[in-house]
Amino acid sequence: MNKGHVIAFVLGALSVALISTLMPADSQLISKEQPSDSSDHTLSEPLESSFNNIKEPLTETLSTQHKSIQHSLTALTKSELVAEVERLESELTHATQKHEQLIKEVSEHAETMLRDKVAELEQQMQQQLELLLSDGVDTLNLATKFEQQTRDDHWAETTESVFQDFFTTHDFIEFVQLKTIDCRESICQINYQYADGFESIHLFQHKLSEFVTKHKFATSQSQEANGSVNMHIAK
DSSP states (O other): HHHHHHHHHHHHHHHHHHHHHHSOHHHHHHHHSOOOHHHHHHHHHHHHHHHHHHHHHHHHHHHHHHHHHHHHHHHHHHHHHHHHHHHHHHHHHHHHHHHHHHHHHHHHHHHHHHHHHHHHHHHHHHHHHHHHHHHHHHHHHHHHHHHHHHOHHHHHHHHHHHHHHHHHSOOOOTTTEEEEEOSSSSEEEEEEEETOOTTHHHHHHHHHHHHHHTTOOOEEEEEETTTTEOOOOOO
């Protein structure tokens, strides 16, 4: 090998060494691009320490403020609860007093109405008693008054027709029969017969009495003998 070749070889070797130095292998690039966990942990320790130095006093401050706010809210809730209870007690007291007053007023009103009603009934009874005492003789002598009256054809015919309808439609037709009916000015004489052994005569007479009252007759008188009833009614 001559001197020129040696110089060329040396320069080539130096070039390769220089290139290798400037451009590391792929594994080295990968190692630099993706550092190991130990390297990352080592680098993050200062940052974590600084973060902790900031976090700890901030957390303590926030915790103190949270406790203070929570205490204030609890105190406010208790205060509002006491106020609400006092308000409800006041409303209950007012409602109770109003209810008692209402009961008192209703009782007084009912007592007044009852007293007035009793007085009204007593007055009506007194009037009826006086009427009975004054007209007692005439009431007991409807038959006599009937004989003294003349016939009012319009009223008599209408009234007779009404009672004839009753005696043909009541529930005891097979046991009770109308014999005669005669009306004058204000009094009618009705004669009917009921069968022997008819046990419901009182029911029939009750229905007849209701019918008489319904048609505005004020008084009545009956005489009965051997199943024959002679009845006088006056309006």
